Amino acid sequence: MSKSEPVKASNFIRNIIDEDVAAGKNGGQVVTRFPPEPNGYLHIGHAKSICLNFGTATRYNGRCNLRFDDTNPAKESEEYALAIKDDVTWLGFEWNELRHASDYFDELYEYACELIRQGKAYVDSSSAEEMREMRGTLTEPGIESPYRNRSIEQNLDLFSRMKAGEFNDGDHVLRAKIDMASGNINMRDPTLYRIRKVNHIRTGDKWSIYPMYDYTHCVSDAIENITHSLCTLEFEDHRPLYDWVLDNLKTPSHPQQIEFARLSLEYTMLSKRLLIKLVEENIVNGWDDPRMPTIIGMRRRGYTPEALREFCERIGITKNDAWIEMMVLEGCIRDQLNREAPRRMAVLDPIKVVITDLPADHEQRFTLANHPQDDTAGTREVPFTREIYIDRDDFAEVPPPKYQRLIPGGEVRLRSSYVIKCEEIIKDDAGKVVELRCTHDPDTLGKKPEGRKVKGVIHWVSATYGESAEIRLYNPLFNTPDPAKAESIEDAIDPESEIILSNCIVEPALKDAVAEQHFQFERIGYFVADRHDHSSDNLVFNRVVTLRDTWAK
RNA sequence: UGGGCCGUCGCCAAGCGGUUAAGGCACCGGGUUUUGAUCCCGGCAUUCGGAGGUUCGAAUCCUCCCGGCCCAGCCA
Numbered sequence: 217m218s219k220s221e222p223v224k225a226s227n228f229i230r231n232i233i234d235e236d237v238a239a240g241k242n243g244g245q246v247v248t249r250f251p252p253e254p255n256g257y258l259h260i261g262h263a264k265s266i267c268l269n270f271g272t273a274t275r276y277n278g279r280c281n282l283r284f285d286d287t288n289p290a291k292e293s294e295e296y297a298l299a300i301k302d303d304v305t306w307l308g309f310e311w312n313e314l315r316h317a318s319d320y321f322d323e324l325y326e327y328a329c330e331l332i333r334q335g336k337a338y339v340d341s342s343s344a345e346e347m348r349e350m351r352g353t354l355t356e357p358g359i360e361s362p363y364r365n366r367s368i369e370q371n372l373d374l375f376s377r378m379k380a381g382e383f384n385d386g387d388h389v390l391r392a393k394i395d396m397a398s399g400n401i402n403m404r405d406p407t408l409y410r411i412r413k414v415n416h417i418r419t420g421d422k423w424s425i426y427p428m429y430d431y432t433h434c435v436s437d438a439i440e441n442i443t444h445s446l447c448t449l450e451f452e453d454h455r456p457l458y459d460w461v462l463d464n465l466k467t468p469s470h471p472q473q474i475e476f477a478r479l480s481l482e483y484t485m486l487s488k489r490l491l492i493k494l495v496e497e498n499i500v501n502g503w504d505d506p507r508m509p510t511i512i513g514m515r516r517r518g519y520t521p522e523a524l525r526e527f528c529e530r531i532g533i534t535k536n537d538a539w540i541e542m543m544v545l546e547g548c549i550r551d552q553l554n555r556e557a558p559r560r561m562a563v564l565d566p567i568k569v570v571i572t573d574l575p576a577d578h579e580q581r582f583t584l585a586n587h588p589q590d591d592t593a594g595t596r597e598v599p600f601t602r603e604i605y606i607d608r609d610d611f612a613e614v615p616p617p618k619y620q621r622l623i624p625g626g627e628v629r630l631r632s633s634y635v636i637k638c639e640e641i642i643k644d645d646a647g648k649v650v651e652l653r654c655t656h657d658p659d660t661l662g663k664k665p666e667g668r669k670v671k672g673v674i675h676w677v678s679a680t681y682g683e684s685a686e687i688r689l690y691n692p693l694f695n696t697p698d699p700a701k702a703e704s705i706e707d708a709i710d711p712e713s714e715i716i717l718s719n720c721i722v723e724p725a726l727k728d729a730v731a732e733q734h735f736q737f738e739r740i741g742y743f744v745a746d747r748h749d750h751s752s753d754n755l756v757f758n759r760v761v762t763l764r765d766t767w768a769k
Numbered sequence: 770u771g772g773g774c775c776g777u778c779g780c781c782a783a784g785c786g787g788u789u790a791a792g793g794c795a796c797c798g799g800g801u802u803u804u805g806a807u808c809c810c811g812g813c814a815u816u817c818g819g820a821g822g823u824u825c826g827a828a829u830c831c832u833c834c835c836g837g838c839c840c841a842g843c844c845a
Contacts, residue, residue, distance in 0.1 A: 224792090225781095225782055225783050225791085225792065225793085226782095226783065226784090227782090227783090231785085251845090252845095253844085253845055255844090255845080285845065287844090287845080288844060288845070290844095291844075291845090340843095343843095344842085344843055347843075348841075348842090351841055352771095352841075353771085353841060354771055354772080354840070354841060355771045355772095356771080357771085358841090385843085386843065388843095389843050391843095398771090398772080399771045399772035399773085400771090400772050400773070400840080401771090401772075401840060401841050402772095402840075402841095403772095404841085407842085407843050409843085410843035411843080412843085426843095428842090428843080428844085428845090429844070429845045430845090432845095433845085449773095449774070449775090449838080449839070450838095450839055450840080450845095451845090452773055452774060452839075452840090453772070453773050453774090453839070453840050454840090455773090456772095456773095475774085477775085477838095482780090488845090529793095530781075530782090530793060530794075531781060531782085531793095532781065532782050532783085532793095534775090534781090534782075535774070535775060536775060536776075536781085536782090536838095537774095537775065537776090537837070537838050537839095538780085538781060538782090539780075539781090540780075540781065540794095541779090541780050541781080541794070541795075543780080543794060543795060544780075544781070544793085544794055544795090546794095547793085547794060547795090548794095550806095554806075554807060555807095559804080561804095588802090588803095588804080588806090588807075589807065589808075618805090620805070621805090629803050630803090631803065631804065632803065633803090635803095660803095662803085663803095664803085670803090671805090672803095672805085673803050673804065673805085674804095675804075736804085736806085738804045738806080739804045739805080739806075740804090741806095763804075763805090763806050763807090764806065764807090765805070765806085766805065766806090767805045
């Protein structure tokens with residue numbers, strides 16, 4: 217330990233919990249929860265919250281529940297709930313208990329009656345528009361509803377009839393009686409319950425009234441004895457209401473809400489509304505499109521749970537409005553795949569190379585290491601023949617300055633093989649290079665050439681043994697760092713965000729690749745066998761990320 | 770004179786009255802290298818949004834100012 221170990225940065229939430237634990241608050245227990253609404257797929261921003269909540273519980277030997285915030289049946293579905301469970305599990309976390317806000321609908325109703333009995337809640341029969349008008353503005357106080365002083369008996373009666381389904385959507389709502397002049401708009405008699413005659417994914421048609429988030433969340437937390445309720449900054453203004461509800465009810469506990477900044481990632485959009493739009497308007501190919509910032513999309517792209525967790529570790533937890541650069545995310549997956557991914561050779565845009573001083577039936581098999589720094593990764597056989605393919609990028613008839621690949625009359629090292637020299641260029645009628653005729657130096661296998669330096673090294677694949685493959689290249693979906701601010705989503709989409717190459721040639725060992733297996737295609741980048749489309753008969757690889765490139769390709 | 774919150778290196782982020790202001794990403798050198806990758810070594814804030822003040826001593830406490838974010842759903 218001569219070197220300073222990378223110290224994991226502390227954060228303000230940890231500091232708060234450290235103090236609470238030291239003070240013996242909550243009996244020294246730490247209980248958190250991850251509370252998604254099942255109305256869409258989870259994205260990288262949720263991963264931040266998942267890592268925080270589950271990670272915090274683990275750190276303090278506590279527990280973390282997965283709780284579906286299913287209070288708005290019109291927008292929620294079982295498909296989403298299932299996907300969310302899969303995503304959390306795939307990320308590597310286990311919830312202590314699986315709960316639903318709807319598990320507490322009966323208790324929530326009883327607590328609401330209690331608020332009415334205390335004179336702290338009332339049924340308002342104003343329309344939504346009237347309520348909006350009476351709410352006031354950011355700078356002007358609101359005015360009290362004419363229904364605000366109904367008797368407790370009348371409120372109880374009306375509320376029970378709302379529950380019984382006697383009224384239609386919008387006829388009445390239950391409101392907390394707090395302060396219409398509060399500077400905090402959330403405290404201007406917020407709605408607690410609304411009538412919604414729709415089928416709920418779990419309670420079916422049992423209820424015709426559904427509780428609002430602010431009322432449901434704090435009570436659910438309290439029922440589950442959550443100690444630290446971690447949520448994003450936009451709920452800071454809601455905390456007084458969170459505390460108001462719990463201060464006025466005899467709940468099992470009174471959790472502490474702590475807010476942190478949500479994730480903002482450059483060239484990405486993390487608004488559920490806009491992600492749904494991308495899917496519904498077929499701007500992308502579904503929720504798991506490899507360009508999507510959804511967990512399932514990133515999984516298909518080739519990101520790993522480890523890399524996503526590392527990312528959440530690297531970005532930290534604060535209350536700052538921070539924008540994270542893409543490079544941070546890319547660095548996480550590169551680090552892991554550099555350590556773990558076996559190396560292979562793949563040619564994306566093939567040019568045939570004929571090594572003319574080799575007999576037509578020449579055949580050699582090289583045994584190559586799967587990893588240059590890790591012997592335990594084993595080896596594989598790579599055939600070498602008279603005709604091979606190299607990448608079009610690795611040949612230049614008129615090379616740019618400092619180019620160190622193949623040029624007319626020049627030499628280059630074939631990776632793990634011989635040094636070859638380009639003797640002749642063959643073009644088609646359109647002037648496109650279709651073949652290179654080269655000679656090789658037989659005395660350069662495993663050794664440097666005599667009397668000269670050959671700096672460039674390029675990858676290659678045997679023309680006779682290479683397998684054809686489809687390789688999909690991905691770039692950021694958007695052409696601007698903050699697409700949410702773009703004129704329109706359509707304009708912000710980068711048409712080059714997905715490039716499908718269907719004529720690639722890869723080394724034969726790749727025939728054994730299985731879905732979701734990662735590789736480094738040497739000199740190109742990290743790739744993953746597509747989890748849905750790849751098979752041994754139809755090789756399909758997605759580019760996770762390029763190799764770091766200090767040159768400028 | 771609406772309420773709430775935030776400002777430490779290009780991007781993140783530790784720091785909590787006494788440290789040479791951590792660390793990561795990025796960047797810039799130099800070395801190794803049959804991946805222009807990896808790896809290694811070195812560099813990278815006399816300064817903490819600004820100005821005052823308190824103090825022997827301030828990024829850390831106080832005051833004012835400047836800049837940015839959130840809130841007017843019967844969404845979460």
